[in-house]
Amino acid sequence: MTRPFRSLFSGIARRALPLVGACLLTTAAQANDNPHDPYEGFNRAMFTVHEGLDKVIVKPVAQVYDAAVPLPAKAGVGNFFDNILDVRNALNSLLQGKPGDAASDVGRLLVNSTIGIFGLFDVASELGLERHEEDFGQTMAVWGYRDSAYLFWPLIGPRTVRDTGGWLVDINTDPTRGTTRKSVAVRNSLLAVRLVDVRASLLPADKVVEEAALDKYAYVRDAYLQRRRNQIYDGRPPRLDD
Amino acid sequence: MKKLFALFLALFVSATVVAEEAPDVLVQRVTEEVLDIVRKDKDIQNGHTQKVMELVDKKVLPNFNFTRMTALALGKEWRKASPQQQQQLTAEFRTLLVRTYSNALTSYKNQKIIYKPFKMAPADVDVLVRTEVQQPGSKPVQLDYSLEKVDGSWKVYDVVVAGISLVTNYRDQFNQEVRNGGIDGLIAAIAAKNKSLESAAKAEKK
Numbered sequence: 001m002t003r004p005f006r007s008l009f010s011g012i013a014r015r016a017l018p019l020v021g022a023c024l025l026t027t028a029a030q031a032n033d034n035p036h037d038p039y040e041g042f043n044r045a046m047f048t049v050h051e052g053l054d055k056v057i058v059k060p061v062a063q064v065y066d067a068a069v070p071l072p073a074k075a076g077v078g079n080f081f082d083n084i085l086d087v088r089n090a091l092n093s094l095l096q097g098k099p100g101d102a103a104s105d106v107g108r109l110l111v112n113s114t115i116g117i118f119g120l121f122d123v124a125s126e127l128g129l130e131r132h133e134e135d136f137g138q139t140m141a142v143w144g145y146r147d148s149a150y151l152f153w154p155l156i157g158p159r160t161v162r163d164t165g166g167w168l169v170d171i172n173t174d175p176t177r178g179t180t181r182k183s184v185a186v187r188n189s190l191l192a193v194r195l196v197d198v199r200a201s202l203l204p205a206d207k208v209v210e211e212a213a214l215d216k217y218a219y220v221r222d223a224y225l226q227r228r229r230n231q232i233y234d235g236r237p238p239r240l241d242d
Numbered sequence: 243m244k245k246l247f248a249l250f251l252a253l254f255v256s257a258t259v260v261a262e263e264a265p266d267v268l269v270q271r272v273t274e275e276v277l278d279i280v281r282k283d284k285d286i287q288n289g290h291t292q293k294v295m296e297l298v299d300k301k302v303l304p305n306f307n308f309t310r311m312t313a314l315a316l317g318k319e320w321r322k323a324s325p326q327q328q329q330q331l332t333a334e335f336r337t338l339l340v341r342t343y344s345n346a347l348t349s350y351k352n353q354k355i356i357y358k359p360f361k362m363a364p365a366d367v368d369v370l371v372r373t374e375v376q377q378p379g380s381k382p383v384q385l386d387y388s389l390e391k392v393d394g395s396w397k398v399y400d401v402v403v404a405g406i407s408l409v410t411n412y413r414d415q416f417n418q419e420v421r422n423g424g425i426d427g428l429i430a431a432i433a434a435k436n437k438s439l440e441s442a443a444k445a446e447k448k
Contacts, residue, residue, distance in 0.1 A: 230405020
């Protein structure tokens with residue numbers, strides 16, 4: 001990717017995405033002292049909706065799934081979705097100028113889709129091919145769109161304006177999209193299983209967050225923003241001043 | 243006189259030996275010691291909070307610098323607190339961290355800790371020790387410790403899980419409380435949280 005294109009893209013993204021966000025949120029925007037969270041009023045409302053849905057539907061289903069499905073099957077489900085995500089990881093490694101990582105991601109995909117039986121087993125990790133968690137939100141950050149306002153969506157969870165845009169790109173470039181476009185039922189079941197699987201993997205963290213946080217909304221927000229920063233810098237973020 | 247001198251020398255030597263434990267060695271030793279006990283103790287595996295907290299108190303806490311942790315959590319506001327407020331704040335924050343994260347130990351099952359290669363210059367006084375938690379059926383989780391050298395021995399002042407600092411993640415919440423009710427308001431807020439956790443734990447036992 002050439003530099004002019006890169007800066008053009010990040011320029012467009014930087015202007016257009018917040019605009020989309022702002023249109024959505026003009027009614028909800030609220031004066032606030034956290035520079036990362038200008039839409040705190042809207043976000044807190046969405047967080048309450050999310051927590052309500054989670055308590056009534058998502059968490060109980062995830063708990064049943066967690067208790068009923070044996071560990072090898074759960075691992076298989078997780079691996080299956082992770083394997084598909086390696087397409088996204090490879091693409092974004094490449095876009096971030098890391099061809100070595102991209103090649104390794106393609107290697108993972110080939111190994112796991114064949115020897116790993118459609119991704120049910122993560123053979124590649126056993127072989128020492130490390131997984132790289134890369135998505136389009138991170139790619140935009142690497143291209144220069146660093147700071148972005150925090151947004152919270154019910155069911156989807158914490159994002160930023162940038163990461164919401166990135167997430168939309170990610171789901172629209174998902175390789176299963178071609179096959180699932182023909183069948184709404186297949187697509188929806190896949191989406192539901194994925195949601196439940198992800199939620200179930202987060203169950204052990206529930207109690208810690210619940211107990212540790214003075215303000216759960218702020219705890220989750222700041223944890224998300226720290227985690228993203230860590231991902232953008234591939235696990236080695238520069239130190240922030242005290 | 244000679245004997246006394248020998249005793250002094252012995253004390254001095256043993257003190258330097260303790261002080262010279264490298265930070266990565268310290269992290270590995272304490273982690274393995276604690277996990278070894280957890281692996282053998284059925285009470286802890288069944289969620290016996292009191293027993294876990296005793297274990298953490300004895301093995302883990304001596305290696306932590308809670309004053310530095312509290313200062314880091316609070317940021318700039320720390321310097322505005324009086325020495326007495328700093329002391330109270332540290333005590334309450336310590337209680338909160340110990341209670342919440344001791345509970346995480348009770349869910350310890352079959353995890354394996356990988357210690358990443360560690361390098362430091364002899365003059366370093368502030369280092370990062372990197373580890374990774376591997377568990378069957380889940381993705382590995384990055385678990386890093388920041389340590390600083392205080393009076394010749396290494397103390398942990400931050401724990402970073404998957405890139406999330408358990409200490410600085412409190413910065414905004416703490417500053418919000420300080421804006422609302424000053425340093426004393428923050429102390430009261432953490433104390434109230436500790437009280438409610440304690441009574442919830444008691445109710446759970448009954």
